[in-house]
Amino acid sequence: MFHLPVFQLLASVAFAGGPKLGVLEIPITPTDADREYMTLVKVPGADQTTWAPDADGFICETAGDYVEFIVRGAEWPSRIPTKVTCSDGRRSATAKVKLDRSRPEAAFVADGTLVLPRLKGNASIYDGAGPFDDFVVGRGSSQMLGLSCEVQVGGNIRVTASPDLADGEAKCSVRRKTGEVIWLT
Structure with missing residues (x-):
């Protein structure tokens, strides 16, 4: 992967609107698989170890x-911590993770988890392709505690989370053509 020289990285951090040192500002779900978010934390001699x-x-x-603390759209985590620590076994560096909640879009992330961000008092709906191409063609649904999943004709999925549903509180299942059950949480 191509990396900018340190002075270019620091220059990009210095400009208004650029990333802040030690603060990783990211959206709840990635905008696209090729997008990369990063921040820097100074640790003397950091490049001499892994x-x-x-x-x-x-x-x-x-x-x-x-x-460099990096998160890429293609490897987006399903659970986003408030801070991330990098360690070399002797030393550690920590960056704060700040979520940009201005774009609460539902999306599947790298591990197949469907993230359904909800603003307070609002439901969230995902209507689109599933994480796999081989969903059972036909209609089926599963409902549990404020979460509704429906596989539509053509393989699209519609998942609705009620406004009072707590994170990770419910899940529903869909089937692949092989018969394997996939749980959406």
Whole structure:
């Protein structure tokens, strides 16, 4: 992967509207698979070792004396923490994760989880393609505690979450052509 030299990274951080050092500003769901979000934390000698994140879906890379915290649309996590820590076994660096809630769009993320962000008092609806191409053709539905899933003719899926549904509180299932049951949470 192509990386910008450290001075270009820092210059992009310095401009108004650019990322802030130590704060990873990301949307609830990715805008597209190729989009990348990142921030930097200064750690002297960071590029002399390998760093590992403490949360799925995040990447730790180095650029000189900085640890880069990266999340890519194609590897989007289903659970977004409030902070991410990268460690090399001896040292650690932490970045705050700040969610941009201005675009609450439902979307499937990298692990197949359907994220249904809801603004307070509003339901959320996802109407589109499922995470796999081989859903059973025909109609079927499953409802549980404020979550409704329906496989429509042609393989599209419609999932509705009520406004009072807590995160991870309910799930519903759809079947693949192989007979395997897929749970949408």
